[in-house]
Amino acid sequence: MNELEMAAAKDPVCGMDVNREIAAAQGLTAEHDGETYFFCGKGCKLDFTEDPARYFDPSYEPHM
Amino acid sequence: MTATPSTAPDEITLPVVGMTCASCVNRIERHLNRADGVAEASVDLATERATVRFDPARIDRGRIVAAIEAAGYEVGREAAASSATADASEATDEAERAGERRELLTGAIASLGVGAVMMAIMFWPGGTPWPMIDVNRWFLIPATIVQFVYGRRFLVAALRGARHFEANMNTLVAMGTLAAYGYSVFVTLLPDVVMASGLGHETYFDSAAIIIGLILFGRWLEARAKGQAAGAVKALLKLRPDTARVLREGGEREIPVDQVVVGDLVRVRPGDRVPVDGVIIDGASAVDESMLTGESLPVEKRTGDRAIGATMNTSGSFVLRAERIGRDTTLAQIVALVERAQGSKAPIQRVADRVTGWFVPVVIGIATLTFIGWMIFGPEPKLTYALTSAIAVLIIACPCAMGLATPTAIMVGTGKGAENGILIRDGAALEHAQRITTVVLDKTGTITRGEPAVTAIEPMAGVDERDLLRIAATLERASEHPLAEAIVRHATELEVPIGEPADFASVAGRGVSGMVDAQAVLAGTPSFLADSGIELPGGEGVDVGLGSAVHVARDGQYIGALGLADPVKPASATAIRRLQAAGLDVWMISGDRRATAEAIGAEVGITPDRILAEVLPGDKAARVAELQEAGGVVAMVGDGVNDAPALAQADLGIAIGTGADVALEASDITLVGDDLGGVPAAVRLSRATMRTIRQNLGWAFGYNILLIPVAAGLLFPLAGLLLNPALAAGAMALSSVSVVTNSLRLRAFRAA
Numbered sequence: 001m002n003e004l005e006m007a008a009a010k011d012p013v014c015g016m017d018v019n020r021e022i023a024a025a026q027g028l029t030a031e032h033d034g035e036t037y038f039f040c041g042k043g044c045k046l047d048f049t050e051d052p053a054r055y056f057d058p059s060y061e062p063h064m
Numbered sequence: 065m066t067a068t069p070s071t072a073p074d075e076i077t078l079p080v081v082g083m084t085c086a087s088c089v090n091r092i093e094r095h096l097n098r099a100d101g102v103a104e105a106s107v108d109l110a111t112e113r114a115t116v117r118f119d120p121a122r123i124d125r126g127r128i129v130a131a132i133e134a135a136g137y138e139v140g141r142e143a144a145a146s147s148a149t150a151d152a153s154e155a156t157d158e159a160e161r162a163g164e165r166r167e168l169l170t171g172a173i174a175s176l177g178v179g180a181v182m183m184a185i186m187f188w189p190g191g192t193p194w195p196m197i198d199v200n201r202w203f204l205i206p207a208t209i210v211q212f213v214y215g216r217r218f219l220v221a222a223l224r225g226a227r228h229f230e231a232n233m234n235t236l237v238a239m240g241t242l243a244a245y246g247y248s249v250f251v252t253l254l255p256d257v258v259m260a261s262g263l264g265h266e267t268y269f270d271s272a273a274i275i276i277g278l279i280l281f282g283r284w285l286e287a288r289a290k291g292q293a294a295g296a297v298k299a300l301l302k303l304r305p306d307t308a309r310v311l312r313e314g315g316e317r318e319i320p321v322d323q324v325v326v327g328d329l330v331r332v333r334p335g336d337r338v339p340v341d342g343v344i345i346d347g348a349s350a351v352d353e354s355m356l357t358g359e360s361l362p363v364e365k366r367t368g369d370r371a372i373g374a375t376m377n378t379s380g381s382f383v384l385r386a387e388r389i390g391r392d393t394t395l396a397q398i399v400a401l402v403e404r405a406q407g408s409k410a411p412i413q414r415v416a417d418r419v420t421g422w423f424v425p426v427v428i429g430i431a432t433l434t435f436i437g438w439m440i441f442g443p444e445p446k447l448t449y450a451l452t453s454a455i456a457v458l459i460i461a462c463p464c465a466m467g468l469a470t471p472t473a474i475m476v477g478t479g480k481g482a483e484n485g486i487l488i489r490d491g492a493a494l495e496h497a498q499r500i501t502t503v504v505l506d507k508t509g510t511i512t513r514g515e516p517a518v519t520a521i522e523p524m525a526g527v528d529e530r531d532l533l534r535i536a537a538t539l540e541r542a543s544e545h546p547l548a549e550a551i552v553r554h555a556t557e558l559e560v561p562i563g564e565p566a567d568f569a570s571v572a573g574r575g576v577s578g579m580v581d582a583q584a585v586l587a588g589t590p591s592f593l594a595d596s597g598i599e600l601p602g603g604e605g606v607d608v609g610l611g612s613a614v615h616v617a618r619d620g621q622y623i624g625a626l627g628l629a630d631p632v633k634p635a636s637a638t639a640i641r642r643l644q645a646a647g648l649d650v651w652m653i654s655g656d657r658r659a660t661a662e663a664i665g666a667e668v669g670i671t672p673d674r675i676l677a678e679v680l681p682g683d684k685a686a687r688v689a690e691l692q693e694a695g696g697v698v699a700m701v702g703d704g705v706n707d708a709p710a711l712a713q714a715d716l717g718i719a720i721g722t723g724a725d726v727a728l729e730a731s732d733i734t735l736v737g738d739d740l741g742g743v744p745a746a747v748r749l750s751r752a753t754m755r756t757i758r759q760n761l762g763w764a765f766g767y768n769i770l771l772i773p774v775a776a777g778l779l780f781p782l783a784g785l786l787l788n789p790a791l792a793a794g795a796m797a798l799s800s801v802s803v804v805t806n807s808l809r810l811r812a813f814r815a816a
Contacts, residue, residue: 014087017325042136043088 012037012055013044074120077113079140080132088137095135099123102131112140161287168284171214175277178206179790182270196265200252207269211245215276235424239431240458241275244268244789247451266448268455268789275459275793282797285804300399300482303355303374308339311383328386332377340373341393342384349380356394357485357737398736401489402482411495412470412757427461427772434776442777449777452789456775460792461768465799469760472807477753484815485736486746493732496716497750502696503643503743504676504688506710507654507661509703510720510740511640511668512630516547518554520627522606527623534560536616536626538580539587542568547612547628548576575614586617593617610663637668639740644669646747649696653679653687653710684710701743718743745815756810760803767799 011018023029023038028045030037032052039045048055083089089107092114096105101122107114116128129139140159182203186192192199212219215237222238248267251258258265308321311329321339324330329345332338338351350362353375362378365371371384374395390396431454438450474491481488488494508514523532537555540548542565555562565585568578575588577596586593590605598617605615608627615625643650652668653676654661661677676687684702688710691698700707700714711717711731719731720738735742775792779785787795 011087016323041088042082043091046136047087047091 009038011040011044013047014040016040075115075117076125076128077115078129078132080107080112080114081138081140083107083112083137092132092135092137095131096128099127099131102128165284165287168280168287172277172281172284175210175214175273175280177277178210179270179273179277182207182273186270196267197252197255200248200255200265200267200269203267203269204249204252207245207248207273210273210276211241214280215241215272218276218279236427236458236461237275237279239428240455240789241272243451243458244272244275244455248272268452271452271455271789274790275455278790278793278797282800285797285801300355300374300395300402303337304395305337305339305374309333309336322390324386324389326386326389329383330386331381331383332371333381334377334379336377338371338373338375338377338384340384340386341388342371342373342386344369344371344382344384347380347382349382350378352376352378353737356398357735394736398482398487401487401734402478411492412754412761423461423466423768427457430461430772430776431455431457438777449786453775453777453786455789456787456792457772459789460771460775460787460796465764465767465796465803466761468800468803468807469764470757472804473753473756473760473810476807476810477749477756480810480813481733481746481749484742484745484749486742486749486815487734487736488746489732489734493716494750494753496697496732497699497746498754500648500697500699500716500747502649502651502691502698504651504653504691504698504700504710504714505640505670505740505743506684506700506702506707507652507656507664508630510701511636511652511664512632514630514703516550516612516628517631518550518626519611519629519631520608521624522608522627523624524601524606524622530558530560532616532624533558533626534562535580535585535618535623536587536614538563539565539568539576539578539585540614541565542578543570543576545570547614550628551614551626580618583619585619587614590615593622598622610660632664632667633739635739635741639744640668640670642744643747646744648747650674651676651691653684655679655681681707682709685713688713699743699747701740718746742815749813749815752810752813756807760806763806764799764803771795 009018009020009023010016018028018038018040020038023040028039028041030039030045030049030052032048037048039048054060080092083092092107093105096102096107096114096116101119103117103119105114105116114132118128132139185194185199218234218237218241221234225235245268248269251265251267255265305321307318308324308328309316309318309331310324311331316331324340330339330342332349334349344365344367346367348364348366351365351371352362353372356372356375365382370387371377371382372395373388373393388394391400434457435450435454438453439446442449470491474494477494478488478491481494488497505511518533521529521533523529533551533555537552537560540551541562552562563580566579568576570576571588571592575586575592577584577586579585586596586598590600590603593600593605593615596617598620600615600622605613605622606625608625609629611627611629613625613627616623640650650670651674652661652665652670654664656664656677658675658677661675662672665672665675679687684700684707688698688700692713692715697716698714699716699718700710701718701720702711703720707719711719716733717731718733718735720735720740720742733746735746771787771792773779774785775787777786
């Protein structure tokens with residue numbers, strides 16, 4: 001596993017690979033059920049915090 | 065048409081800052097479409113714009129902006145939306161510059177207008193029909209507006225400087241105009257005191273207004289010219305395509321180029337711009353790289369080759385695996401490099417800065433002396449002469465032309481270089497390039513291609529040339545030796561059909577054998593063939609000239625040989641001749657045997673006494689140092705990887721053909737193209753730029769040295785010549801404009 005992959009997390013909303021460090025530095029994270037989620041941008045973060053349950057539904061498909 | 069709405073729908077486009085992915089797009093669209101009165105909203109991530117059709121009776125711009133902000137995003141400044149720019153801050157900068165230009169022009173026109181009306185009234189034909197005391201009172205308010213509203217920038221800057229005990233050109237403008245304005249206010253408000261002291265009622269409100277107007281006008285011209293000089297970077301950014309066709313999970317989708325990630329497979333169709341840097345994994349085409357390298361012919365690309373983002377695909381189609389995206393792409397690096405170079409200072413600038421540093425205090429001193437001189441020796445009215453002359457000195461001496469001389473030329477020069485695939489690291493590199501006397505060219509990969517190619521095909525009598533190539537290529541395609549690859553490539557280029565060999569076997573360092581067309585074939589060294597009982601003509605086989613030979617036998621018979629060598633790049637000889645014609649001492653450095661190096665030298669016009677052969681890679685820097693000790697100012701041209709120490713040792717390091725790695729630290733100049741053509745062009749560009757800088761500085765200094773005494777009134781006793789302050793302001797503005805225009809002339813530079 002290289003450095004990039006280690007730093008990468010999946011944005012639960014859009015499905016993009018997000019660099020954890022960069023996202024954390026920009027405040028693009030959210031806590032849910034004790035787990036930290038990382039986002040590519042404000043849009044995804046806000047979508048997530050408004051209705052987190054939606055993104056844990058197995059039928060939810062990330063849209064780019 | 066459906067039901068007619070109460071009002072026709074309106075449409076606006078707003079720049080949106082802060083979007084990162086398609087979710088952002090959806091989110092903003094959702095918020096907008098939910099807003100009452102919005103008919104349709106579409107948001108584009110690539111261009112960072114939201115286009116909204118709305119009913120103006122139900123919603124206005126402010127509420128649309130509020131909806132976007134409610135979604136969590138900001139709306140940028142109106143003019144900021146631009147798909148060409150790399151990021152939002154860039155666009156905002158440009159909008160600010162445009163706003164600044166508008167402000168300058170408005171201020172200039174208003175101030176000049178006010179000044180012109182005042183002059184018209186004061187110099188009314190046959191004398192002013194109104195008493196001067198009244199006229200002065202009318203002028204007071206417009207003059208105050210010009211002085212403190214349009215002229216505010218000079219006062220603020222002068223004050224800021226004064227706090228640090230620094231005087232700059234703003235100090236001169238502020239002092240000059242404030243003196244004219246202040247004296248005029250005094251005359252206007254206290255006419256009785258003025259009368260009593262025997263002074264006239266003349267005021268200089270018009271001069272102050274015209275000075276401020278002209279200098280603002282000069283700054284506007286400057287700002288406009290600077291915008292034009294920065295055009296090279298903008299032109300580069302426009303090359304970036306907005307979208308890419310990505311193959312993900314079996315499907316092919318067109319997505320914004322920002323969303324391409326490393327490892328994505330991107331399809332490039334005929335006529336497309338390559339969206340990102342990557343390696344071709346399928347397909348082949350010719351790619352026009354002229355926008356980055358200056359190389360006019362399209363470059364053939366096939367599987368395994370690199371394609372550079374922003375270059376133009378011609379007729380073929382291919383799939384590439386994205387390797388560099390966003391700020392890592394060659395294009396982004398080029399843009400960053402050019403921007404950094406354009407903002408950098410050349411050493412010559414430091415001289416100009418130092419001079420400007422002491423220039424302003426000296427000018428203030430001269431103005432003071434002028435004032436005192438006129439008060440003591442001048443004719444009546446003493447105060448009038450003293451004041452106008454001192455103001456003229458302050459105004460004419462504005463060193464803005466000096467401040468502009470170097471940066472404008474560097475900006476145009478480096479931008480022009482980028483257009484021609486010559487990336488100049490900074491102003492210092494540009495200045496050094498014109499001082500070099502000696503150019504050392506690395507042989508392999510610089511003068512030559514750096515990889516073997518078939519240079520000769522020598523079939524025996526009765527054997528067809530293409531047949532010999534076909535047999536050799538068919539056998540060698542199973543081998544991975546560089547010479548084998550060169551033979552196969554040559555056959556492919558000549559469209560010679562290559563078959564499938566059988567029973568392939570290879571003996572390292574000697575040759576290969578196998579079955580082609582059901583006949584036993586051998587290819588390799590003379591001894592390899594001889595060991596298999598083949599009889600070679602002359603014992604050594606046919607002569608193929610310099611380089612390596614691959615001898616071929618079929619069915620026990622010698623049928624000919626292929627000659628392979630590292631060929632000279634087509635542009636090398638011309639480039640070397642141009643460098644020699646420019647008066648430069650051209651050397652070649654190589655690790656090859658002297659005979660090989662001399663043969664290449666003969667081909668490109670470098671005599672044996674200028675060839676450094678059999679130099680180990682680690683010794684190249686030392687040989688460069690020797691040439692420097694001998695008094696040469698040396699430029700070293702190499703690939704920038706193996707030659708990095710030599711490039712760093714040289715006075716000017718030029719890296720060539722590094723393709724994607726444009727931002728090499730070892731090199732002062734990087735040529736994006738892979739041939740030597742850029743070297744003489746770089747030298748000529750450097751010479752042209754430095755010539756422009758010297759002209760600019762000469763013009764700016766000479767102008768000040770000549771006109772300050774005139775403004776001070778030294779010519780008055782001799783010729784009755786005195787500079788009116790308004791005229792001085794006009795001359796001053798003109799000198800800045802002429803310097804900028806002179807720099808812009810560099811835009812006519814042609815690399816070839």
